[in-house]
Structures are given as C-alpha cells and as structure tokens.
Amino acid sequence: MMANIQQVAQEAGVSVATVSRVLHGQGSVATKTRIKVEDTIKKLNYQPSMLGRNLRNSESRLLLILIPKISNPFYFDIIKGIENIAISQGYNILLCETDSSPERENIYFDLVRTKMADGIISMDPAVNMEALMELAENHPIVQCSEYAVESDIPYVTIDSEEAAYRAVKHLIKIGNENIAFINSDKRYLYARQRNEGYQRALKEHGLAVKEEYIYHTEHLGFEYGQQAVKSILNLEDRPTAVFAVSDLLAIGALKEIHACGFHVPDDIAVVGFDNIDFSNMTNPALTTIAQPMYKMGTLAVDMLIKKIQGNDVESIILDHELIMRESTSG
Amino acid sequence: MMANIQQVAQEAGVSVATVSRVLHGQGSVATKTRIKVEDTIKKLNYQPSMLGRNLRNSESRLLLILIPKISNPFYFDIIKGIENIAISQGYNILLCETDSSPERENIYFDLVRTKMADGIISMDPAVNMEALMELAENHPIVQCSEYAVESDIPYVTIDSEEAAYRAVKHLIKIGNENIAFINSDKRYLYARQRNEGYQRALKEHGLAVKEEYIYHTEHLGFEYGQQAVKSILNLEDRPTAVFAVSDLLAIGALKEIHACGFHVPDDIAVVGFDNIDFSNMTNPALTTIAQPMYKMGTLAVDMLIKKIQGNDVESIILDHELIMRESTSG
DNA sequence: CTGAAAGCGCTAACAG
DNA sequence: CTGTTAGCGCTTTCAG
Numbered sequence: 001m002m003a004n005i006q007q008v009a010q011e012a013g014v015s016v017a018t019v020s021r022v023l024h025g026q027g028s029v030a031t032k033t034r035i036k037v038e039d040t041i042k043k044l045n046y047q048p049s050m051l052g053r054n055l056r057n058s059e060s061r062l063l064l065i066l067i068p069k070i071s072n073p074f075y076f077d078i079i080k081g082i083e084n085i086a087i088s089q090g091y092n093i094l095l096c097e098t099d100s101s102p103e104r105e106n107i108y109f110d111l112v113r114t115k116m117a118d119g120i121i122s123m124d125p126a127v128n129m130e131a132l133m134e135l136a137e138n139h140p141i142v143q144c145s146e147y148a149v150e151s152d153i154p155y156v157t158i159d160s161e162e163a164a165y166r167a168v169k170h171l172i173k174i175g176n177e178n179i180a181f182i183n184s185d186k187r188y189l190y191a192r193q194r195n196e197g198y199q200r201a202l203k204e205h206g207l208a209v210k211e212e213y214i215y216h217t218e219h220l221g222f223e224y225g226q227q228a229v230k231s232i233l234n235l236e237d238r239p240t241a242v243f244a245v246s247d248l249l250a251i252g253a254l255k256e257i258h259a260c261g262f263h264v265p266d267d268i269a270v271v272g273f274d275n276i277d278f279s280n281m282t283n284p285a286l287t288t289i290a291q292p293m294y295k296m297g298t299l300a301v302d303m304l305i306k307k308i309q310g311n312d313v314e315s316i317i318l319d320h321e322l323i324m325r326e327s328t329s330g
Numbered sequence: 331m332m333a334n335i336q337q338v339a340q341e342a343g344v345s346v347a348t349v350s351r352v353l354h355g356q357g358s359v360a361t362k363t364r365i366k367v368e369d370t371i372k373k374l375n376y377q378p379s380m381l382g383r384n385l386r387n388s389e390s391r392l393l394l395i396l397i398p399k400i401s402n403p404f405y406f407d408i409i410k411g412i413e414n415i416a417i418s419q420g421y422n423i424l425l426c427e428t429d430s431s432p433e434r435e436n437i438y439f440d441l442v443r444t445k446m447a448d449g450i451i452s453m454d455p456a457v458n459m460e461a462l463m464e465l466a467e468n469h470p471i472v473q474c475s476e477y478a479v480e481s482d483i484p485y486v487t488i489d490s491e492e493a494a495y496r497a498v499k500h501l502i503k504i505g506n507e508n509i510a511f512i513n514s515d516k517r518y519l520y521a522r523q524r525n526e527g528y529q530r531a532l533k534e535h536g537l538a539v540k541e542e543y544i545y546h547t548e549h550l551g552f553e554y555g556q557q558a559v560k561s562i563l564n565l566e567d568r569p570t571a572v573f574a575v576s577d578l579l580a581i582g583a584l585k586e587i588h589a590c591g592f593h594v595p596d597d598i599a600v601v602g603f604d605n606i607d608f609s610n611m612t613n614p615a616l617t618t619i620a621q622p623m624y625k626m627g628t629l630a631v632d633m634l635i636k637k638i639q640g641n642d643v644e645s646i647i648l649d650h651e652l653i654m655r656e657s658t659s660g
Numbered sequence: 661c662t663g664a665a666a667g668c669g670c671t672a673a674c675a676g
Numbered sequence: 677c678t679g680t681t682a683g684c685g686c687t688t689t690c691a692g
Binding site for chain 1: 684685686687688
Binding site for chain 2: 668669670671672
C-alpha cells in the first residue's frame with residue numbers, strides 16, 4: 001500500500017525526476033511519457049507525501065491562527081475568511097486557542113520556530129507582544145483586529161474609536177443623556193480606543209463624562225455583562241442606556257436588566273459591539289456595531305501569504321457599520 | 331540564523347548523532363559532553379526542525395478534527411478536551427470545518443492520504459461514510475458523538491434514545507400531554523434514535539404519537555427552530571410543550587414562541603439538547619440534556635492516539651444528564 | 661526530453 | 677560513550 005515516488009518511477013519505467021515533473025506539470029515531458037506516468041499514478045493510487053515535499057521545500061504550508069477562545073463568536077467569520085483563502089492557496093490553518101496563557105502561546109510559537117508552521121495570524125489581544133515581536137524578526141506574522149501600534153508587525157483592523165463614537169452618538173440621538181459604558185481591561189488597545197470614542201461623543205454633545213458610569217470587566221464573557229449591570233443599576237443616577245464593547249457583554253447586560261425588572265429598550269437601551277450571530281437571536285434583538293469580519297480574515301491571510309513569499313505588506317483599516325435593532329428602538 | 335543539527339554538532343565538536351541523543355535524553359551521553367552540547371544549543375538558539383524529524387519518523391503529529399461548523403457551540407468543549415490531551419501527548423490538532431460538503435471533506439481526507447495528518451476524529455453527522463470507511467482501511471480514524479453502527483470505526487458517544495426518553499418523560503411528568511418534537515433530518519442516526527426515545531416516553535405513558543407534532547428541520551440553526559415553532563403553533567391541538575434535538579433549535583423556538591405572544595414555560599414548556607453555554611443565557615434559561623462533552627473529547631483523542639500507535643480500541647458509550655431550568659419550571 | 665545525483669534535517673542501527 | 681552512515685520522500689540543478 002501507499003506507494004512512493006520511487007515505485008511509481010520504477011513501475012512506469014522512468015526516473016523519479018520525470019514523475020516529479022508530471023506531478024507539477026512543469027518542465028517539459030513528452031506526452032507519451034506523461035500519460036504513462038499518469039496511468040501508473042492512478043494504478044498505484046499514488047499520492048505524494050507532503051512530509052518529503054515539505055522538508056525539501058522547507059515549508060509546512062500550515063498557518064497558525066492565534067485566538068484567545070475558540071468559543072468566542074467574534075472570530076467565526078474571520079476564521080472562515082482566513083480558511084477559504086488559505087485553502088485556495090494550498091495552505092491549511094492550525095486554529096490555536098491560547099486561553100491568553102503565555103505557556104500555551106509559547107507552545108504554538110514553537111510550532112513556527114520548529115518549522116511546523118510557516119507563519120502566524122495573531123488575534124489575541126492579550127498576546128505577549130514582546131515575544132511576538134521577537135518572533136516576527138525571523139518569521140512572517142500578521143495581526144488581525146487587535147494590534148500594537150508600536151510594533152512593525154502589519155495589521156488589519158477597524159477604527160475602534162470611531163465605531164464607539166458612532167454607537168454612543170446613536171444613543172444620545174434617541175434621547176439618552178446618562179449612558180453607562182461597559183468596557184474591558186484598559187491594557188487592551190481597543191478598550192482604550194473605544195473609551196476615547198465614548199468620551200468624544202459625550203463631550204461633543206455637552207454631556208459630562210462620569211467615572212461611575214464606566215465599568216471595566218476582566219473578561220468579555222456573558223456573566224461579566226451581568227455583573228456589570230448589577231453594579232450599574234445600583235447607581236443613584238441610574239443610566240438610561242448602556243454601551244458594551246462586546247455583544248457577549250451586552251447580552252449578559254440584557255439578561256440582567258430583565259432580571260432586575262427593567263425593560264429594554266423602554267427603561268434602558270443597550271448597544272453591543274461585533275454583530276455576532278447571537279446578537280440577532282436575543283430578546284429583544286441587539287443593536288450593535290458590525291465589523292467586516294470575513295473580509296478582515298481574507299485580507300489578513302493575503303497579507304500573511306505575501307509575507308511568507310517575501311513581499312512587503314501594508315497595514316489596513318476597514319470600515320464598520322451601526323446595525324440598529326430592537327434594543328434601541330424605543 | 332536558525333541553525334541545524336549539523337551546525338550544532340560542529341560547534342560543539344561532536345557528531346550529529348550525539349546532538350540527537352541529548353535532544354531526546356536517550357542513549358547514554360557523558361555528562362560533560364551533554365553539557366557542552368546543551369550549551370551550544372542555547373548559544374545557537376537551536377530548535378530542531380520538525381520537517382526533518384517528521385520525514386524521518388514518517389509522522390506529522392497532526393490530528394484532523396472534522397466538524398460541520400466551527401460556530402456550532404456543541405463542539406466547543408469536545409474540542410477543548412481533544413486539544414488538551416493532544417498537546418500533552420505532543421500532537422497538534424487541525425480543526426476542519428467541512429460545511430458538510432464532500433469536496434471540502436475530500437481536501438481534508440487528502441491531508442491524511444498525503445501524510446500531513448496522522449489520523450482523524452470525525453464529528454460530522456453528514457460525513458460521507460463510504461469514503462470514511464475506505465480511508466479507515468489504511469488510516470487511524472475515530473468517530474465522536476455521531477457514528478455509524480455498521481462500520482468498524484470505533485466511536486465514543488452517548489445513548490441518544492435514552493436521553494430523549496428522559497427529556498420527554500420530564501415534560502410529561504410536569505403535566506404535558508401534547509408534546510411537539512423538533513427533530514433534524516432522519517438520515518442522521520441520532521435523529522432516529524431521539525425519535526425512538528420520544529415515542530417510547532409517550533407510549534409508556536399512554537399518550538398517542540401524533541405525526542403532526544413531529545417536525546423535521548433541514549439544519550440545526552436558530553432560524554430553523556423559529557420556523558418549526560411557527561408551524562407548530564398553527565396546529566389545532568396546540569402543544570403545551572416542545573422538545574428540540576438541539577439547543578440552537580430550542581433557542582429559536584423560545585424566541586418565536588415569545589414573538590407569537592405566548593409565555594415560556596406557562597403556556598409552552600421547552601426542552602433542548604446539548605447544554606451549550608448559551609442555553610443558560612436565554613430568557614428564560616433552557617432546560618436541556620447535558621452530554622459529557624469534554625470527556626468525550628479526551629476519550630476520542632485517547633482512542634485515536636492508541637490507534638495511531640497500532641493498538642486496538644473499543645467503542646464507548648457515556649452517560650448524560652437532564653439539566654432542569656426555567657423553561658420547564660412552570 | 662530525460663536521468664543521475666545532491667541534499668533538505670533528522671534518527672537509529674551499527675561499529676568501534 | 678561516540679561517530680559513521682544510510683535513508684525517510686521529495687525537488688531541482690546539471691549533464692546529456
């Protein structure tokens with residue numbers, strides 16, 4: 001079973017070089033020989049071993065995709081975009097869940113150090129940037145969605161500040177003045193940028209920025225949204241609107257607001273961020289910011305493959321969109 | 331940059347064999363030599379190339395995980411289980427979304443045919459069983475969750491019939507006699523099994539099985555649950571309970587029931603299946619069947635690695651659990 | 661148009 | 677305890 005190129009050559013009465021040539025359709029081969037070889041390949045049910053090919057070409061045709069949690073819906077469409085392009089270019093992807101743990105991360109970094117992967121698309125906001133930058137000196141790396149300005153690693157992302165600004169502006173427009181903000185940890189760039197967008201919108205409309213309205217969560221999960229709302233609803237000046245930096249947080253908020261006996265959007269309007277599938281399945285459906293996920297994925301992998309091939313690439317900033325649904329349609 | 335074993339050997343003044351020996355800590359090496367080699371490795375920042383090692387060992391240390399949709403929450407914990415064990419055993423996983431398309435599937439099958447992957451864990455109910463069985467003749471394959479009885483491919487799963495039976499029995503116990511059933515396509519084994527469980531529960535309690543109460547959906551998505559409920563609510567003898575074969579369907583049902591002005595659980599009780607994270611985030615929270623996902627994953631990968639190592643393995647059937655929440659607490 | 665041969669980086673059997 | 681050597685399966689010069 002499982003013939004190798006040698007056996008095919010022998011059986012076809014040619015040299016391995018010729019077999020290799022017909023395999024790749026390059027270098028001229030007489031039609032007669034080609035047909036003979038092709039027949040033998042079928043007859044022996046031969047499939048070239050990627051192990052041999054990879055060693056010879058010193059490439060693995062594997063791309064590392066780093067995400068913090070595989071279950072975070074935010075990444076689904078990005079991954080889909082990456083995957084489709086990758087496959088069409090003869091690459092496969094290794095989806096790596098880091099749990100934002102440096103040890104896990106390092107296992108994956110080792111994969112490229114040991115040539116098991118040709119490059120990395122990093123989407124983990126909590127990635128160890130120092131390690132990533134060091135790795136980037138010798139290996140192709142691209143950042144997607146989250147990025148570090150100070151590094152030379154190219155990225156594709158959206159304008160988080162502007163997106164947050166638009167979300168909050170929408171809340172103001174429909175009559176809210178007391179707008180709470182559920183943000184994530186300030187050490188993340190996007191958190192800082194969205195915070196600036198939030199503040200810009202308020203200031204532009206002559207509204208005060210109240211520290212007690214800004215809540216920082218440790219993680220982006222559902223339960224953290226619930227927690228945040230619990231504390232927000234206890235404020236004296238109860239907000240009439242909540243803007244959360246992720247849909248998961250917003251969905252948690254939704255649930256907790258209901259649990260406390262309030263109604264969305266009549267009592268409290270809610271806006272999320274990301275437009276994950278579930279944001280349209282909640283009760284009421286969630287107003288949110290949509291990022292062009294799929295496109296982000298395709299662009300990121302395009303960039304990475306270009307880098308692997310030795311070309312230079314430029315960072316890209318994509319557009320976003322405000323999707324209005326029931327949670328603000330008061 | 332990126333030294334190879336040769337350069338390390340030269341720099342350390344030993345042979346490549348010795349370097350290989352200290353790399354694997356096997357075969358005796360004089361302490362003095364070992365230290366010298368280890369120092370050189372650090373000095374040159376050497377990391378052995380997996381390409382060379384893999385070719386030599388004719389293995390890739392990559393495991394293929396086939397799932398229909400990466401976004402299906404059902405698989406999250408299974409994958410986590412697989413991943414943790416795999417990594418601890420020095421394997422990495424290639425998460426493959428088949429979209430239940432034979433072409434996509436075949437691309438992935440090629441990965442094992444071309445030695446880029448050492449084995450497969452198939453979790454796609456719609457997998458092309460013929461192709462899979464043929465592949466299984468020459469490559470290690472394990473089925474997880476969904477399986478085909480008639481094949482020799484070992485599997486790990488739960489007793490779907492019994493699980494469905496318990497879910498429906500619970501609905502009967504809390505006073506329901508008219509229980510609708512949102513099932514998926516009958517060509518899937520689990521769908522047939524759950525149908526049997528549903529019918530057994532009804533019959534055991536002297537309730538008639540009404541064909542019009544059984545709805546078959548094309549896919550397991552949220553919107554199919556909505557659709558199903560739309561048609562179910564139009565029945566003359568409106569059911570007072572709904573059992574869906576997946577949480578996603580049940581969550582769609584929840585939303586549509588509300589949209590039609592009914593209340594869960596007072597007017598209609600709902601039970602799902604899978605206990606995905608979101609089943610606890612809905613309003614009301616969903617009663618559902620929990621499968622030991624994580625464990626299923628770890629066992630499946632254990633089995634696969636055993637098979638790769640040439641050992642025989644036996645199929646496993648795991649226990650499940652009924653999780654009672656608000657959607658049936660009327 | 662085709663073949664011989666070198667070599668990608670590593671492991672392991674064998675000899676010493 | 678250590679070195680020599682033969683491949684693993686493939687691609688690609690270089691000659692012919």
